[in-house]
Structures are given as structure tokens and as C-alpha cells.
Amino acid sequence: xxxxxAGVFVTGLTAAALAVVAVLAMQAASAKEDAGPAxxxxxAAGGSAAPxxxxxxxxxxxxxxxxxxxxxDGKRVVYSLESDRVWLVDEEENVTRTFKVTPGTVDPLPGSxxxxxxxxxxxxxxxxxxxxxxxxxxxxxxxxGFSAATSGETAEPDPSKKTGGxxxxxxxxxxxxxxxxxxxxxVVLP
Numbered sequence: 001x002x003x004x005x006a007g008v009f010v011t012g013l014t015a016a017a018l019a020v021v022a023v024l025a026m027q028a029a030s031a032k033e034d035a036g037p038a039x040x041x042x043x044a045a046g047g048s049a050a051p052x053x054x055x056x057x058x059x060x061x062x063x064x065x066x067x068x069x070x071x072x073d074g075k076r077v078v079y080s081l082e083s084d085r086v087w088l089v090d091e092e093e094n095v096t097r098t099f100k101v102t103p104g105t106v107d108p109l110p111g112s113x114x115x116x117x118x119x120x121x122x123x124x125x126x127x128x129x130x131x132x133x134x135x136x137x138x139x140x141x142x143x144x145g146f147s148a149a150t151s152g153e154t155a156e157p158d159p160s161k162k163t164g165g166x167x168x169x170x171x172x173x174x175x176x177x178x179x180x181x182x183x184x185x186x187v188v189l190p
Contacts, residue, residue, distance in 0.1 A: 065098050068189055072112065076185040077136075077146075077176070079166070081107055086146070086168070088179045096179070099172040101146070102154040104163035108137035108144045113186040118177070121150070124165045126157055131170075132177035136186040139164070146180070148173025 067087050071078040078087040088097045119133040128149050135145030144164035154167045168176060180186070
């Protein structure tokens with residue numbers, strides 16, 4: 001009798017364990033569907049074969065701070081509309097600084113521009129006191145340029161106003177001011 005009772009007990013534990021595994025598998029499948037389609041990272045240029053993969057190229061996650069391909073050459077400011085990121089690139093193609101920015105409500109069109117004017121301290125089109133203003137484009141009647149709020153804030157702009165101020169942190173604004181003198185090339189990428 002004891003042996004039969006132990007067998008029923010083990011069978012019951014096995015069934016319970018299988019039920020728990022099935023529930024967890026269903027939850028995992030449901031969570032994967034809720035997350036949407038899986039995003040596969042783009043392979044890095046010049047990737048090498050990973051050991052033990054039969055010669056397939058290893059997929060590597062691209063560095064989001066890496067200078068985008070096709071951004072021109074020579075000394076320039078590169079601004080990516082998609083990633084809201086700026087790169088300061090010197091004459092030798094070295095990225096001297098990269099940082100995130102908060103765009104205004106009016107974006108410049110992708111293309112190549114030059115710095116046309118600068119102001120040390122003004123009030124932005126949104127009424128915010130700004131410093132280190134570096135202007136380079138005009139779109140939809142709105143002047144577009146980089147600036148840093150003197151308060152240090154990089155808040156999202158009021159969507160009801162047409163603003164072209166691309167806001168930087170104060171340290172990044174100072175770096176832009178020192179780097180992007182008049183006629184410095186600015187490349188805007190999609």
C-alpha cells in the first residue's frame with residue numbers, strides 16, 4: 001500500500017510540474033506576442049565569423065554613438081533627425097563629442113548647411129532665455145539652430161508653437177559654441 005501511495009504522489013507531483021511549465025510557456029509566448037515583432041540588430045560593418053557558428057557572421061549591436069555613414073567629410077557638425085543626436089567631427093574625421101538633443105517643433109530638411117549666425121545670449125522663440133546659439137537653417141519661415149537654455153533644461157517644446165531651437169545641455173552647448181564657428185558645415189541626416 002505504501003508503495004502504491006508513493007507512486008500516486010510522484011505521479012501527482014510530475015503532473016503538477018508539467019502544468020506549471022505549460023502555464024509558464026503560455027505566458028512567455030503571450031508576452032512575446034505583446035512585445036511585437038522581434039527587432040534584429042543590424043550587423044556591424046566588417047563583422048567577423050563567430051567561433052563555432054559554422055562560418056556565419058556574428059551579429060553585433062551597432063554603437064548608437066557611432067558616427068553615421070554618409071555624413072560627409074572634413075570638419076562638420078552632424079545632426080541625425082532620427083536619433084536626436086549630434087556629432088562634432090574634426091578635420092581628421094575624429095568625433096570630438098557626441099550628445100543627445102531635444103529638437104524644436106520644426107525640423108530642418110536633410111542636407112548640408114553652414115553656420116550662418118551665432119548669438120551668445122538671447123531669448124528663444126519659445127520665450128526661454130538661451131545661450132550659445134548656433135544658427136544654420138531656415139524652414140517653414142522658422143530659423144533653426146542649436147542652443148542651450150540658461151536654466152540647463154532640455155524640456156520638450158510646446159507643440160502649439162513653431163520653434164526651431166534644437167536644445168542641448170549647457171556643457172554640450174558650450175562645446176558646440178567653441179566648435180561651430182561661422183561657415184562651419186552642418187550635415188543633417190534623416
